[in-house]
Amino acid sequence: MKKYTIKDIAELAGVSKGTVDRVIHKRGKVSQKALDKVTKILGEIDYQPNPIARNLKNNKVYQIFVVLPDPKEDNFWAPCVEGVNQAVEEFRSFLVDIRLFFYKPTSTASFKEVNKKVLELEPDAVLLSPLFHKESISAVNNYRSAGIVVSTFNSQIVLEEAINYVGLDLYQSGRVAAKLMHTIVPDTHDIVICHFDETLNNAIHMQQKEKGFRDYFSELDGADYTILTLSVDQTNPDLSLVNFLKSQDKAFGFFVTTSKSYNLVEMLQGQRQKNIKVIGYDLLDENIDLLKKDMISFLIHQSPRTQTYLGLTYLIEHFLFNKEMPNKKLLPIGIVNSENLITYL
Amino acid sequence: MKKYTIKDIAELAGVSKGTVDRVIHKRGKVSQKALDKVTKILGEIDYQPNPIARNLKNNKVYQIFVVLPDPKEDNFWAPCVEGVNQAVEEFRSFLVDIRLFFYKPTSTASFKEVNKKVLELEPDAVLLSPLFHKESISAVNNYRSAGIVVSTFNSQIVLEEAINYVGLDLYQSGRVAAKLMHTIVPDTHDIVICHFDETLNNAIHMQQKEKGFRDYFSELDGADYTILTLSVDQTNPDLSLVNFLKSQDKAFGFFVTTSKSYNLVEMLQGQRQKNIKVIGYDLLDENIDLLKKDMISFLIHQSPRTQTYLGLTYLIEHFLFNKEMPNKKLLPIGIVNSENLITYL
DNA sequence: CCAAAAAATGTGCTCGAACACACAAAAAAA
DNA sequence: TTTTTTTGTGTGTTCGAGCACATTTTTTGG
Known part of the structure; x- marks a missing residue:
């Protein structure tokens, strides 16, 4: 010893x-x-x-910048900011300087611009939410050639060299949703996969989730589910399919691949159909409300708060204490119902 | 800045x-x-x-001892040991000395003895699994009067002064199980709460869980569930009630309040009853196996590994970096099915 | 009023790692 | 052999907090 x-x-x-x-x-x-x-x-x-003594002499204030969508544009990102604030609080007395940078989640130009600005400020590390795939790869490469450590969260991007990632296995989360659907809905129901989004930013996201969902059912034997896909552009909702569903007297199971489950429930609520089950993502206030009212059966928790908090913690402890960073931290896929909800808030 | x-x-x-x-x-x-x-x-x-400079001069090796049941006696505790090892690994280069002490989960005498031994060794802190309520209170008081910091995990004990706790809200976990049961089982089924245990160590545990479970259903209106309680002493199983259940052609939902769900499934498997749903606790290998085979619908994850890992992390960072310890850390109540299982392992 | 006691204040060392710098020893050039 | 250069080695300082101890200032009592 x-x-x-x-x-x-x-x-x-x-x-x-x-x-x-x-x-x-x-x-x-x-x-x-x-x-x-x-x-x-x-x-x-x-x-x-002794990592403590080593860092004492170093006496350098490490700058870590977090780049993510503006929570004012999409409330999904608000918990991420909380996670950042928690890390700031926890490491207040240490020599770290954590700063937030927001971009518009609907604009690749904004994403590029913010990353350019951050690059010029030359931080020691960047924690990045790589919403736009192509632009993210280029941003990461820029950071790397400037010797800046990059970690990502929330969605995975694939690069030649490994890149640190904290978040969910999205494909698997689709399978989890499928298993839940299978548990609560008999095959007399039709199943509808709903993609809700302003733009197609989340395309990869949603595809991975859909693939997981469909794979689960196709691997199933002895059950015959009908699975449809419904894409809804929120700014100009094409209600044709929704109207079709309303006109039917059939029972349905809905899987919403984004955090916009509440939108679906809203659209359907005119017609009080009893045999509808909804499974979605993310603990937004609107979703929580519907979960409590049993109008959403399950929500899958992506732990946005934990993603940024953990991502930052890894970076800070890497710099301050020479701790090793796991280069891929897959968080548990949280299944949330009305009763374990509070334990996730 | x-x-x-x-x-x-x-x-x-x-x-x-x-x-x-x-x-x-x-x-x-x-x-x-x-x-x-x-x-x-x-x-x-x-x-x-600067907590780093402060600790440098201190130059003291902090001794933190972990007291928990021997995983060889009950495999539930094996992940707790893993959590300890993870913390040991992570803080290897810091001035901390973490040691494990096992007691027999069936013997209060062993519990007392181990705590006496630990007390004599005068560590700086003890992370304790307070399995036996009365004895735990006395042990905690002994530690405290010797100026030893005590944290608890896995089950909560109530003392005048607050005591650090990392673990689940067990009452709430009962409610979570109830909600799940309600989701997958109609009220034409009877519901059976099963208490499986070698001894009555876990009495408080199981009572809290049962209370949460029953409370959920009694708050429900518009549904009429019949809920029975079944206590099974594993060493001398009184099969009368089980036999009764077997003889019935009714459908059942079982809620097992301990990690011994696999025992129940075993007991029932002679009679291939299709309309049986089981919800239990803990990701033991035997349970995992049955979860994958759909013979258990859901398992509630108590995060034993995280409990000890977090409990230790809090203590270490308290000593080394003067970080504040949360005096009650309630972990998320994980709902596990066959698909999100791997994300918890 | 001055010495002694008491109170207040400043200085200097420690912890461990890291690195600059001074110095010594060996090797190469004159 | 003497003077440079090269190479190897040890010493001393720094980081910030904490505390022992030395020094200065103030207060008290004869």
């Missing part, structure tokens, strides 16, 4: 702490004889440099 | 750092004039002592 210091090693090897330091950091200027002596000791004991 | 040091304050107030130190730590021996000057500056700026 003894913790060795550089001084201890120096004494054991019969050299000075400067020499030990040079050996450890491979700074050269060490004779073969001295190198052998120190290497021998290092092999015998388990030397762990 | 500027981080002030004692030296900064000393210069601003026109005194020496020694005087500032005496003011901050209220060590006295300071004139009214100097005190006023320093207090004024302290009021103007936001001084946060």
Whole structure:
């Protein structure tokens, strides 16, 4: 349990702490004889440099910038800001400077602009929500060539070199929804996958979720579900399919791939159909309300707050304490009903 | 964003750092004039002592001992040990010494003995699983009068002074199970609450869960469920009620309040009754197996691994970085089905 | 009024790692 | 052999907080 210091090693090897330091950091200027002596000791004991002392001398304020959509434009991002604030609070007395940068979730131009600005400010690390796939890859590459550490959250992007990611396995979350649907809805119901979004930003998101959902049912045997896909552009809602559904007296199960379940429920609420089950994503106030009223059966929790909080924590502890960062942290896919809801808030 | 040091304050107030130190730590021996000057500056700026520098001088190896049931006796505790190991790994290079102490979950004598041993070793903190209520209170009091910090996990005990706790709200977890049962089982089914345990250690546990479960249904209107309670002593299983259930051709929903769902399924599997739904606790291998086979509908995850990991993290960061410990950390009540299972492992 | 006691204040060292710099020893050039 | 250069080694300082101890200032009592 003894913790060795550089001084201890120096004494054991019969050299000075400067020499030990040079050996450890491979700074050269060490004779073969001295190198052998120190290497021998290092092999015998388990030397762990004291990360606290190391950082003390460093005495550098690490700048970590968080880039994400403006929660005023889409409330889904509000908990992410809370997660950031929690990290700020928790590391207030440490030498870190965390700043928030918002972009418009509907504008790739805004995304580019904000990333350009952040790049010019030369932070030590960026925690990024890579909403736009192509632009994100280019942004990440820019950061990297400037020697800036990049972590991502909420949606995964694929790059040659691994990139840190904190978030859900979206494909699997689709499967989770499917399993829940299968549990609460018999195959006499038709199942509708709903894509709700202002634009097609979330295209990859939604595709991954749909794929998981459909895969689950196609792997099923002994059950015959009909599964439809419905895309709704919120700004100009094409109600034809919805109207069709309303006209039917059939029972339905809806899987909403975005946080906009409440929109679907709104659209359907004129017609009081009893045999409708809705499964969606995210604990927005509007969704919570409907979950409590049993008009939504389950919500899948993407833990937005935890995503930014954890992402930041990993970065901070990496810089301050030389801790290793997991390069992929997949969060538990939370199934939320009206009763475990409060434990997630 | 500027981080002030004692030296900064000393210069601003026109005194020496020694005087500032005496003011901050209220060590006295300071004139009214100097005190006023320093207090004024302290009021103007936001001084946060650098926790890293503080701890450097301290240079103390903190001993934190974990007391929990032997996982060899009850496999439920194995993930707790993993959580401990994760914390050990993560803080390897810090000045902490974490040790495990096991007691027999069936023996209060063993519990007492282990706690006595730990008390004599005088650690700085103890993370305790307070399985036996009365004995736990006495153990906690002993630790406290010896100036040892105590945190608890997995089950809550009530004391005059608040005690740190990391774990589930068990009452609420009962309600979650009830909501799930209500979602998947119509009121033509009878519902059976099953208490499985070797001894009655878990009495409080199970009572809290049962209360939550029953409360949910009694608050329900427009549905008429019949709810029975079945206690099974595993060492000498009284099968009378089980036999009764088998003889019936009715459909049932079972809520198992312990991790022993697999025992129930075992007992019932002779009679292939289709209309049986089981909801239980904990991701034991046996339960996981049945969850995948759809013979258990949902498992409630108590996050044993996270409980010890978080409990330790709080203690370590409290000692090393003067971070505040939340005195009650209620973890999310995880609803697990066959698809989100892997995200919890 | 002055010495002694008491109170107030400042200085200096420690913790461990990191690195600059000074110095010493060996090797190369004169 | 002497003077440079090169290479190797050790010493000393820094970071910020905390506390022991030395020093200065003020107060008290004879």
